[in-house]
Amino acid sequence: xxxxxxxxxxxxxxxxxxxxxYFTVFLIALFLITLIYNSFLSLSTLSLxxxxxxxxxPNAGNFGAAPFVIGTxxxxxxxxxxxxxxxxxxxxxxxxxxxxxxxKNMLETLMDLLAGIPSVIxxxxxxxxxxxxxxxxxxxxxxxxxxxxxxxxxxxxxIMIIPYSVSLGKDVINLVPSDLIEAAIALGxxxxxxxxxxxxxxxxxxxxxxxxxxxxxxxxxTMAVTMVIGxxxxxxxxxxxxxxxxxxxxxxxxxxxxxxxxxxxxxxxGLILLLITTTVNIIGKFIVKxxxxxxN
Amino acid sequence: MSTQTREKxxxxxxxxxxxxxxxxxxxxxxxxxxxxxxxxxxKNGIAYLNLDFFLNMPAPVGETGGGxxxxxxxxxxxxxxxxxxxxxxxxxxxxFLGEFKDHKMNNLTRIAxxxxxxxxxxxxxxxxxxxxxxxxxxxSAFSASFALALMMLPMVAKxxxxxxxxxxxxxxxxxxxxxxxxxxxxxxxILPSCMKGISSGVLIGIxxxxxxxxxxxxxxxxxxxxxxxxxxxxxxxxxxxYNYASSPYQEWQQIAWAASLFLIIxxxxxxxxxxxxxx
Amino acid sequence: xxxxxxxxxxxxxxxxxxxxxxxNSLQAGGATLPYPFYAKxxxxxYKKTGVKINYQPIGSGSGIQQLRGNRIDFAGxxxxxxxxxxxxxxxxxxxxIPMYATGIGVIFNLPEINTLKLDSTVIADIFLGNITxxxxxxxxxxxxxTKLPPLSITPIVRAEKSGTTSAFTHxxxxxxxxxxxxxxxxxxxxxxxxxxxxxxxxxxxxxxxxKGSITYAGLAYIDSSSLGIASLLNNLxxxxxxxxxxVQKSVKNINSLANLKxxxxxxxxxxxxxxxxxxxxxxxxxxxxxxxxELISWMVTDGKKIAKDYKFxxxxxxxxxxxxxxxxxTKLHHD
Numbered sequence: 085x086x087x088x089x090x091x092x093x094x095x096x097x098x099x100x101x102x103x104x105x106y107f108t109v110f111l112i113a114l115f116l117i118t119l120i121y122n123s124f125l126s127l128s129t130l131s132l133x134x135x136x137x138x139x140x141x142p143n144a145g146n147f148g149a150a151p152f153v154i155g156t157x158x159x160x161x162x163x164x165x166x167x168x169x170x171x172x173x174x175x176x177x178x179x180x181x182x183x184x185x186x187x188k189n190m191l192e193t194l195m196d197l198l199a200g201i202p203s204v205i206x207x208x209x210x211x212x213x214x215x216x217x218x219x220x221x222x223x224x225x226x227x228x229x230x231x232x233x234x235x236x237x238x239x240x241x242x243i244m245i246i247p248y249s250v251s252l253g254k255d256v257i258n259l260v261p262s263d264l265i266e267a268a269i270a271l272g273x274x275x276x277x278x279x280x281x282x283x284x285x286x287x288x289x290x291x292x293x294x295x296x297x298x299x300x301x302x303x304x305x306t307m308a309v310t311m312v313i314g315x316x317x318x319x320x321x322x323x324x325x326x327x328x329x330x331x332x333x334x335x336x337x338x339x340x341x342x343x344x345x346x347x348x349x350x351x352x353x354g355l356i357l358l359l360i361t362t363t364v365n366i367i368g369k370f371i372v373k374x375x376x377x378x379x380n
Numbered sequence: 381m382s383t384q385t386r387e388k389x390x391x392x393x394x395x396x397x398x399x400x401x402x403x404x405x406x407x408x409x410x411x412x413x414x415x416x417x418x419x420x421x422x423k424n425g426i427a428y429l430n431l432d433f434f435l436n437m438p439a440p441v442g443e444t445g446g447g448x449x450x451x452x453x454x455x456x457x458x459x460x461x462x463x464x465x466x467x468x469x470x471x472x473x474x475x476f477l478g479e480f481k482d483h484k485m486n487n488l489t490r491i492a493x494x495x496x497x498x499x500x501x502x503x504x505x506x507x508x509x510x511x512x513x514x515x516x517x518x519x520s521a522f523s524a525s526f527a528l529a530l531m532m533l534p535m536v537a538k539x540x541x542x543x544x545x546x547x548x549x550x551x552x553x554x555x556x557x558x559x560x561x562x563x564x565x566x567x568x569x570i571l572p573s574c575m576k577g578i579s580s581g582v583l584i585g586i587x588x589x590x591x592x593x594x595x596x597x598x599x600x601x602x603x604x605x606x607x608x609x610x611x612x613x614x615x616x617x618x619x620x621x622y623n624y625a626s627s628p629y630q631e632w633q634q635i636a637w638a639a640s641l642f643l644i645i646x647x648x649x650x651x652x653x654x655x656x657x658x659x
Numbered sequence: 660x661x662x663x664x665x666x667x668x669x670x671x672x673x674x675x676x677x678x679x680x681x682x683n684s685l686q687a688g689g690a691t692l693p694y695p696f697y698a699k700x701x702x703x704x705y706k707k708t709g710v711k712i713n714y715q716p717i718g719s720g721s722g723i724q725q726l727r728g729n730r731i732d733f734a735g736x737x738x739x740x741x742x743x744x745x746x747x748x749x750x751x752x753x754x755x756i757p758m759y760a761t762g763i764g765v766i767f768n769l770p771e772i773n774t775l776k777l778d779s780t781v782i783a784d785i786f787l788g789n790i791t792x793x794x795x796x797x798x799x800x801x802x803x804x805t806k807l808p809p810l811s812i813t814p815i816v817r818a819e820k821s822g823t824t825s826a827f828t829h830x831x832x833x834x835x836x837x838x839x840x841x842x843x844x845x846x847x848x849x850x851x852x853x854x855x856x857x858x859x860x861x862x863x864x865x866x867x868x869x870k871g872s873i874t875y876a877g878l879a880y881i882d883s884s885s886l887g888i889a890s891l892l893n894n895l896x897x898x899x900x901x902x903x904x905x906v907q908k909s910v911k912n913i914n915s916l917a918n919l920k921x922x923x924x925x926x927x928x929x930x931x932x933x934x935x936x937x938x939x940x941x942x943x944x945x946x947x948x949x950x951x952x953e954l955i956s957w958m959v960t961d962g963k964k965i966a967k968d969y970k971f972x973x974x975x976x977x978x979x980x981x982x983x984x985x986x987x988x989t990k991l992h993h994d
Binding site for chain 2 (some may be wrong): 105174200
């Protein structure tokens with residue numbers, strides 16, 4: 085090794101560390117610039133009508149983001165709604181009720197397992213197992229038995245995002261000050277009343293933030309959704325309809341986009357997706373900061 | 381106690397009991413989808429997780445005996461390179477975030493890392509395509525590694541920062557008291573005590589990117605053959621699963637189940653190791 | 660230090676092969692229609708010559724795009740590109756060589772019904788949403804002896820630009836004025852009432868799951884599926900089943916490249932099957948190498964034996980010769 089003086093080593097090291105900071109910011113900036121630059125064509129020619137355009141017809145040169153923005157928001161909102169009873173129950177159960185270490189570990193491992201399963205495997209399982217179940221359910225209801233569609237995608241998303249809201253939720257419930265709880269118990273409150281009147285109101289912002297982040301996770305999910313959403317580039321009329329999300333249409337069509345406007349429109353869809361997820365994440369982080377949500 | 385009060389009390393106790401049972405039920409009912417998922421993957425995959433799967437190359441449609449050899453090697457190579465890129469850089473960033481709290485770039489860097497963490501995986505694929513596939517004129521394993529490295533970066537950086545911030549200042553003081561300079565203190569004293577936290581972040585990061593498919597779609601391209609050249613297209617397990625899963629061929633679906641089982645075992649194994657390392 | 664050696668060895672492995680292995684390999688991609696056939700073909704070619712042809716079934720549209728940017732050495736496609744398109748989007752002259760032909764079958768998921776008679780008007784109505792139930796009068800009229808269930812029809816199309824779709828829409832456009840006016844002979848069907856999936860395999864996979872569904876795919880895909888196959892009305896008013904024999908009748912009738920290129924024709928033969936797709940190989944004229952030339956001549960000669968197993972029919976040799984002659988044999992450059 086070349087002999088570098090200690091002073092030099094220090095300086096070099098500190099510079100490297102600072103450089104890594106600058107580099108990261110530079111990387112993100114380059115990221116954003118790449119997306120904006122490559123969607124410039126559609127941004128300039130189509131501009132605002134693109135956002136609200138409901139026609140996506142590459143062959144005819146019509147591009148509109150509405151079907152995908154609606155598809156994304158519908159599936160994510162539905163997934164969030166389905167997940168709330170489960171994630172709240174788990175947060176309260178693990179965070180407050182459960183004193184048994186064994187059961188606690190088991191449920192926490194359950195959460196980790198769910199969070200760790202790769203997206204493409206969720207999609208594969210969804211396509212092979214869940215979709216046939218939905219088909220028979222739809223046949224019994226008398227609606228067109230697509231199987232694939234918003235319902236399938238939302239169900240799988242709900243399972244995928246529960247670990248995210250629970251991981252924050254159980255921590256905030258757990259950290260409700262014990263003197264508040266004990267005071268309530270001393271006044272004769274049942275556990276239900278403690279949860280309803282003390283624990284949840286106190287940790288509400290944390291619970292909310294956890295669900296906001298879960299929502300953000302659902303929005304950005306790609307593979308599992310692509311495999312079960314039915315890939316229809318039109319605004320869905322019902323929850324049983326097939327649809328497409330921002331992420332899944334990019335996954336399907338990016339490889340073959342030919343004319344520059346088509347490519348540009350797809351990248352602009354990516355930009356829109358990025359803006360939505362970043363906004364949602366910022367809201368979540370802001371809530372955590374502003375309300376001094378206590379976690380470990 | 382008057383009957384009215386007793387009634388009210390019983391009512392409250394009943395509500396409480398219902399509530400508790402409901403919460404318990406909803407919590408454990410999550411076991412059902414997880415059980416279904418794991419059950420079907422194990423049931424359908426275990427039969428085909430055989431020597432053919434590990435050692436054979438993919439076979440054309442309709443032929444038996446196909447395997448995932450090139451995909452397994454490809455996954456490890458792509459993830460390996462991604463780790464090589466993300467781990468040193470991530471650790472440096474984490475140290476910067478933890479140590480240089482008053483530096484003007486600190487907040488901005490933190491925001492950058494948080495933003496990176498929330499980016500949808502398909503966007504990484506697009507950017508890697510624009511930065512590496514377009515200029516170099518071909519698909520490559522390297523472009524895939526780069527996309528995955530970007531995904532892994534925030535996890536390593538955050539794990540490093542969180543760990544280094546928890547190291548008591550006294551350790552640093554002791555090191556300085558013994559005459560060590562900043563560089564030696566951080567590298568030889570502080571970092572080793574952070575190893576647990578950092579490796580936990582690294583393992584979680586690796587297990588996350590092993591299963592990622594979207595960044596590979598426009599970068600790695602896939603390969604029917606075995607390939608060790610990072611500058612050329614390469615096959616990977618998530619790509620294999622994605623391609624085979626939506627096919628109507630029984631042999632391919634069987635391999636997809638086996639590959640899913642294999643991937644889950646590794647991914648879950650890594651995260652279990654990671655969680656236990658923290659303790 | 661141990662770490663340093665590990666890192667060094669890793670990097671060495673990663674980049675060392677730049678010097679060695681991948682000299683004899685080609686990157687290719689495109690149509691999913693011939694993929695089962697090509698996968699076997701290229702595997703045999705590798706066994707014979709040691710040259711690795713990595714063909715990825717990304718779809719005709721994607722294949723053309725990647726060829727445009729020279730990111731692959733050749734593209735497989737059932738779509739050909741026009742002179743205008745080449746001049747606008749490609750950086751040089753393109754050679755488009757027709758390789759083989761196969762039939763595109765219309766398949767459906769109805770329990771206990773193996774085959775039905777359908778014509779282009781009915782199919783157009785189905786895919787446009789004008790006929791929504793299987794026991795519709797129009798379908799029953801063509802199949803008086805079959806009991807049709809009151810199931811909803813779910814049409815499935817390809818999610819990406821596809822030559823298979825193109826052959827399908829050409830058939831519908833030729834014979835259904837309504838279709839011609841609404842969707843036309845496009846390579847992608849954008850419709851509010853259809854489901855879509857990627858690749859020939861994707862649509863078949865989805866159709867197998869959804870009762871009452873109907874879709875279209877290449878012969879190699881439909882024979883191995885459990886779905887019912889339709890006999891289609893050709894322009895001589897016969898209902899023809901998509902067997903290799905009847906597809907061959909239509910193919911034998913083609914004797915000019917110009918006919919092939921942009922407008923797949925009807926059969927003009929009594930028992931000719933009416934939906935034929937041709938698989939093409941597209942390459943930049945300037946990018947040809949001896950490897951590609953050897954590959955292509957092997958594909959049209961030795962490939963014939965394998966083609967049959969996958970329901971692909973060789974074209975008249977004089978047609979292929981016209982395009983292959985554009986490959987300048989004297990201008991070889993070895994890579």
